[in-house]
Amino acid sequence: MFIQFSVGNYLSFKDTATFSMVGYAPIKEHESETASINVFYDSTEKLKLLKSSVFYGANGSGKSNMVSAIGFFRNFILTSSNEKQADDIINVIQFLLSSETDDKPSFFEMIFYINNIRYRFGFEADQEKIHAEWLFSLNQAISVKESKLYTREFQKISINRQSFKEGKGLESKTRPNALFLSTVAQLNGEIATKILKWFKTDFNIVSGLQNHTTSYTVAKFQKDIEFKKTVIEFFKSIQIGFDDIEIVEENNILGKSLSIVPDELSEEVDNVILALRSLQAKARKSENVDSDTKQISINTFHKKYNNIEEFVEYAIIDFGLESKGTRKLFSLLGPIIDTIRNGKILIVDELDSQLHTLLTMELIKFFHSKANKKAQLIFASHDTNLLRKDIFRRDQIWFTEKNKIGATELYSLVEYKINQATVRNDASFEKDYLLGKYGAIPFLGDINKFKNDFLDEQEEQ
Numbered sequence: 001m002f003i004q005f006s007v008g009n010y011l012s013f014k015d016t017a018t019f020s021m022v023g024y025a026p027i028k029e030h031e032s033e034t035a036s037i038n039v040f041y042d043s044t045e046k047l048k049l050l051k052s053s054v055f056y057g058a059n060g061s062g063k064s065n066m067v068s069a070i071g072f073f074r075n076f077i078l079t080s081s082n083e084k085q086a087d088d089i090i091n092v093i094q095f096l097l098s099s100e101t102d103d104k105p106s107f108f109e110m111i112f113y114i115n116n117i118r119y120r121f122g123f124e125a126d127q128e129k130i131h132a133e134w135l136f137s138l139n140q141a142i143s144v145k146e147s148k149l150y151t152r153e154f155q156k157i158s159i160n161r162q163s164f165k166e167g168k169g170l171e172s173k174t175r176p177n178a179l180f181l182s183t184v185a186q187l188n189g190e191i192a193t194k195i196l197k198w199f200k201t202d203f204n205i206v207s208g209l210q211n212h213t214t215s216y217t218v219a220k221f222q223k224d225i226e227f228k229k230t231v232i233e234f235f236k237s238i239q240i241g242f243d244d245i246e247i248v249e250e251n252n253i254l255g256k257s258l259s260i261v262p263d264e265l266s267e268e269v270d271n272v273i274l275a276l277r278s279l280q281a282k283a284r285k286s287e288n289v290d291s292d293t294k295q296i297s298i299n300t301f302h303k304k305y306n307n308i309e310e311f312v313e314y315a316i317i318d319f320g321l322e323s324k325g326t327r328k329l330f331s332l333l334g335p336i337i338d339t340i341r342n343g344k345i346l347i348v349d350e351l352d353s354q355l356h357t358l359l360t361m362e363l364i365k366f367f368h369s370k371a372n373k374k375a376q377l378i379f380a381s382h383d384t385n386l387l388r389k390d391i392f393r394r395d396q397i398w399f400t401e402k403n404k405i406g407a408t409e410l411y412s413l414v415e416y417k418i419n420q421a422t423v424r425n426d427a428s429f430e431k432d433y434l435l436g437k438y439g440a441i442p443f444l445g446d447i448n449k450f451k452n453d454f455l456d457e458q459e460e461q
Contacts, residue, residue, distance in 0.1 A: 001040075001049055001113040002345045002376050005073070006122070008107035011065040014095040014407035016107055019066065021376060023048030024395035024414045035425075038368050038393050042113075050396055052367045052377040054386065056433065057400035058442040062408030063380040064207070066400065067349040070378075071205045073108045077121075078200055081175075081182035089127040090177050097406045105131040114198050120146065121181065121195070129154065129176040137163070137191075149191065152180055166190055202342070204335045207349040214327075217334025218296060222247055231333050238359065240326060242300035242317070249296060298330075325354040332363070340366055343374025351379035357386065364391060387430035394423060399440035413438065 001021075008016035023039045039048040055063040072091065080090075092106045109122030116139070123133040133152035138145070149164035150157060157171040157180055166189035167180065174183045185192035206213050220227045232245060298319035306312050319327065332348070339346040352360045360383060367377040368391075387397065394414035401409050416423055416438055423429075423438075432438060 001343075001374060002378070003049065003111040003113065003118070005070055005111075006107070006109045007066070007069040007073075009095050009101045009104050010069050010072075010106040010108070011093055012062040012095065012402065012406065012408040013065065013069065013410075014098055014101060014405070017066075017408065017410040019053070019398065019410060020412075021050045021053060021378075023050055023393070024412075034368075034390055035393055037370055038396060040374065050376070050393070051372060052364060052379075052392075053396045053398060054378075054392065055380040055398050055400055056382070056384075056387070057440040058402075061402055061440060062400040062410070064349050065408060066410070067205065067207060067347055067380060069108065070110075070347055071207070073110060074199050074203055074205065076125075077179060077182060078196060079182070080178045081186045086175050086177070088177060090125050090129075092125055092127055094126070095407065112198070114194060116141070118146070119195065123152075123179060125177075130179065133157075133180055135164070135181060150180065164191065166192065202344040203347075204339065204344060205347045206332065206335060213335060214331040217331055218247055218298070220334045220338065221245070227334075227337060230337055231330070234333065235329075238362075242302045242322075243314070244301040245319075245330075246299045246301070246316075247296060248299065323354075325356070325359075328354045329359070336363060336366065339377070340372055340375045345376045345378070348377070348379040350381065352381045352383040352386070357383055360386065361391065384430045384434060387433055389425060389427075389429060392429075394425060397429065399438055401440040 003022060004018060004020045006016055006018040007013050038051050040051065041048055055066060057063045076090070094104070094106055095101045105124040105126045107122070107124050109120065111118065111120045113119075118138040118140075120136040120138075121134070124131040130152065131154060133150075135149040135151075136146045137149055138147065147163055148160050150159045150167055152158070155171075155174070155176060157167075157174070159165075159167045159171070161168055167184050170180070170184055170187060170189075173187070174180045181192050181195065185196040217231075221231060222228075228245075232243075235245070236243065300317050300319055300322060301314040302317055303311050304313050304315040319330075332351075335346055338344065351363070355363075360381075364377065364386070366372070367375055386392070395412055397413040399411055399413070399416075401411075403409055413423055413429070418437055423432075433441070
């Protein structure tokens, strides 16, 4: 499970910013039902972990940069040892608006649970090398103090030979631009492999409508009958317009296309088809794709009616003709259902984009359900309709705002103070946010002047 993440000197984050999924202790369960059902209770460490959190802020304030930071952290762990060569750069972008950060590395650290053991892993890196790296663990069943597994300063690696003996002798095999953790996992270290597997299988990040997200949902739809049933029932429940979905695999789309061309036109299109086949073959060759790679088509089944509005048959509609919101929802359902079923973590940039507010609310409520035992949702949003106390606790709501030098500041609503007083649980979150009481909104002070000047110019033309 996800506990905490910190990032500094990366993209718009100059100073270290910390985002936590730990429930704020002073919030009492008796305050509302939301306070009690939106958390997991960890009996081992006697703390509450949030089922979801949301980031709000103006455009360009750093919401997406937090998602990007977590995404970079995850991907670098998974790939640093097996993809990079000694002269490859590390894809970190330091904070560029201060001379103070020019020669400093970027900082990343995450605290998380795997099988009731808490790990704290982090590193500092610039584009050339790893400056520092560390891994600590805590098993509350046997200790109250975390144990060092290893620490690193550049190429000097100090290993706890009792608790991390799998790393012994691998220090020299770690490149300056690769993580020691990734190197040990590549060589089958037990703890390191467990951590990398967790990031690979239990940690999903979605940014916009990504092709891999749709592909993931399609694959689950084809292989998992229960998943297919769940997706179709969900779409039926929201009355989106169709009763069924089918996914068809075809080996030779171009051949099929040629077969349906009328005879009188076949000669004219023959050269076009041949040219397309040639381009397709070149693309497959360049991408090392097998020549019989299957093409996927998605169809939806809509009821068709006669002139007296009686159902007569189903019209089969290409999925590309469905709305962008419907297509996005289909793509998201794969990772959402998988996350909830298997107690994983899902991070989504702009979850609400192209989705109706009420639908977004229902997706969030999946995670807040009492049936959810381990799954966590973290997302960025502009939809202020979601800022409601019957949806979120105050510690689930986070804001990003840039200061005068363009650096992102991150803070939680539960810790925010107005006139030295914390925000009350019965406050109108949405209203107060739009009034600017919490900050993190666009500055529109000169917009009226711009509009008036623009309109005056139009009148003069």
